[in-house]
Amino acid sequence: MGQHVRAGELEIWTEQVGSGPDVLLIGGLGDTVESWQFQLDGLADRYRLTAFDNRGAGRTAMPGGPVSVAAMADDAAGVLRALGVPAAHVAGFSGGSIIAQELALRHPELVRSLVLQSTWSVPDPYLRSWGRFVRWLVGAAPGEREFLEWFFLFIYTPRAHNDGTVSRFVDEVLAFPYPQPAENVQRHLDAFLRHETTDRLPRIAVPTYVLAGGLDVTARPELCRAVADLIPGAxxxxxxxxxxxxxxEAPEQWNALVDAFWRELDAPDAPNPG
Known part of the structure; x- marks a missing residue:
């Protein structure tokens, strides 16, 4: 069962499952706890996993004022402190990977390691244009279903569209009782597109694993590689x-990869990072 926890000015919706070393999961644009369901189900026998709804998504309200990645990183830190988690392995995807980078920079004592899926340090012109297109699409689409079907063309493989996976995801999102207002999607996009960590990434001193999708046309492998090149030892x-x-799309493969990474770090003879 989930619960709201107090983090600064916000009541943030969180869910925590399993037992073992602590893991914090940070979702991307508009994503909620449910986006990590394959991990909450598949890794809870080995880890204590915490997921949460970012500000302005799901069951966490959007406060007034500007939205920034720094504020969302502080939210993540607040969740860990509110739950009494001294430090965690942190995994984030897309916009959540940007929040994870900023969490490691602003609150390094809370981060044991990073898994960054589909990440970047600064949007290049292509990614910036794509983000502006999505910003327009969320307001211009005739309905939520149409927005999701068109947006997901960039997010999932043709395989997932053709085998019915994407159709199931769309139905699940439409059935979710806490939809994200278009304005909140746009405010998140604005925050992600103006954020940059390029000059600061060399300060990250925890083990880092950067993953890219070979078919990803948004956070393309070259953007992910640039992040890995900037973080020492990534x-x-x-x-x-x-x-x-x-x-x-491939949760068993993904879970196995990150599980192997975390197991190596949690081994009794693992070197002390940094």
Whole structure:
């Protein structure tokens, strides 16, 4: 069962399952706890996993004033402190990976390691134009179903569209009782598109694993590789047949990869990072 926890000015919706080393999962644009369901189900036998709804998504309200990645990173830190988690392995995807980077920079004592899926340090012109297109689309689409069907063309592989996976995801989103207002999607996009960590990433001193989808046309492998090159000692891997969200399309493969990474770090003879 989930609960709201107080983090600064916000009551943030969180869910925590499992037992073992702590893991914090940070979702991307408009994504809620449910976006991590394959991980909450598949890894809870080995980890204590915490997921939460970002500000302005799901069951967490959007406060007034500007939205920034720094504020969302502080929200994530507040969740860990409110739940009494001293430090965690942190995994984030897309916009959530940007929040995870900022969390490691602003609150390094809370982060044991990073898994960054479909990430970037600064949007290049292509990604910036795509973000502006999505910003327009969320307001211009004739309905939520149409928006999701068109938006998901960029997020999931043709395989997932053709085998019915995307259709199921659309139905699940439409049935969710806490839809995200278009304005909140746009405010999140604005925050992600203006944020940059390029000059600060070399300060990250925890083990980092950067994953890219070979078929991802948004956070493309070259953007992910640039992040890995900037973080000392970071690992980089391309999942050639996957797109933006392989943790949903190929959860068993994705879970196995990050589980192996975390197990290595949690081994008794693992070196002390940093």
């Amino acid at each position: 690992r980089f891997q391309v999942l050639e047949e996957e797109s933006h969200q392989p943790f949903q």
